[in-house]
Amino acid sequence: MxxxxxxxxxxxxxxxxxxxxxxxxxxxxxxxxxxxxxxxxxxxxxxxxxxxxxxxLPAQEAHVYFLLNKPKGYITTAHDDRGRRTVLDLLPEVKERIYPVGRLDNNTEGLLLLTNDGVLTNGLLHPKQEVDKTYVARVQPVPTEQALVRLTEGVKLEDGMTAPALVRLLSSDGDEARVEITIHEGRNRQVRRMFAAVGCDVKALKRKSFAGLTLAGVPRGTHRPLTQAELAHLRELAGFSNPQPPSRDAKISSGDFAGTAKRWKE
The missing domain is CATH 3.10.290.10 (RNA-binding S4 domain)
Incomplete structure (x- = not known):
């Protein structure tokens, strides 16, 4: 073709x-x-x-897809000229030339996808697709109700207004709070800058989900291949009008996908 x-x-x-x-x-x-x-x-x-x-052109590799629970202290890049640890150091057995889908900064942990499928990556990261990313932030001080409302409506950053976010106060203790925030943009250090704009300092940040996928069953620092159901879901979110099942060369796991499908509906 x-x-x-x-x-x-x-x-x-x-x-x-x-x-x-x-x-x-x-x-x-x-x-x-x-x-x-x-x-x-x-x-x-x-x-x-x-x-x-x-x-x-280099010989085209079979497409592979992984979900990683990134710890702090690893930079989201394939190579680093300064010799710092990268997320690829956490997948030493993967021989294909994979790269991250988007970025998490050095001090942010949580869900990160890695693949060698450039078309899918570009689709998931394209602004028009508005793919959701959900984080849990530990912030100081406890945000006021007004601050939370500002986050839901969008805040002004140096590179422009952010899109409205979904925000939920999970807990508060003394001068600290845990806040869940869902955005669909991908600006540099966006969540940290959004909280700073409403007077809060992010002490810890974790991405708990991306495009409906979660970290369930993936301990910190480990990874797993995507399931067929997850890959089909990502293809649809990336804007493929007629999502196709993955090729037989795709490195994916099999089994019961009911739990994954349920999480997407929630």
Missing amino acids: KERLQKILAQAGVASRRNAEKLIAAGRVAVDGKAITELGAKVEAADVRITVDGKP
């Missing part, structure tokens, strides 16, 4: 689809030795030789 050239480049892990379009427009991509600059060009990847700057 013929596909757009930029999609093939993204699937091969060369670049995001947007950056792949820039490579094509710059004349850096060739098909069977001929430079292609048309963004709408479609090819059958198996029948042609595609090169970027004269180098052939």
Whole structure:
């Protein structure tokens, strides 16, 4: 089946689809030795030789998908020039070239997806899809009712107003509180900056769910492959109008998915 050239480049892990379009427009991509600059060009990847700057595309790996319970002290990147621990150090047995779906900062723990499926990643992170991310923050001081209302309505940050959030005060003890907040944006350190905007300092932050997936059964620092039901759900959220079941090459677990489906409905 013929596909757009930029999609093939993204699937091969060369670049995001947007950056792949820039490579094509710059004349850096060739098909069977001929430079292609048309963004709408479609090819059958198996029948042609595609090169970027004269180098052939890397052999496409089978897509794999993992859910990680990230601890603090690991940075969300595939490589670090400063030698710091990365989330990939927590999956040493994975041989495929995977990368995180979005980011959690060094001091934030919780749910992080990792995959080598660039198309799915781009779909889940695209702002128009509004994929929910739920966090539990330990903050000081206890936020006022007015502060909680401001968070639900959106607060002004240096990079603009945030979208409305779902906010729930879970508990308070002395001058500390635990607050659950659900957002669908992905700005840098957004949750911490939102609380700072209403006068609260985040002392600890954990992402408890992403796109309806949770950390149930995944202890801190461990990971598991996604189930077929979870992957189909993510494909739908990523905007695939006719989500297809994962390929037989996808590394996923089998079994009873009723518990997962129930969590999505809650």
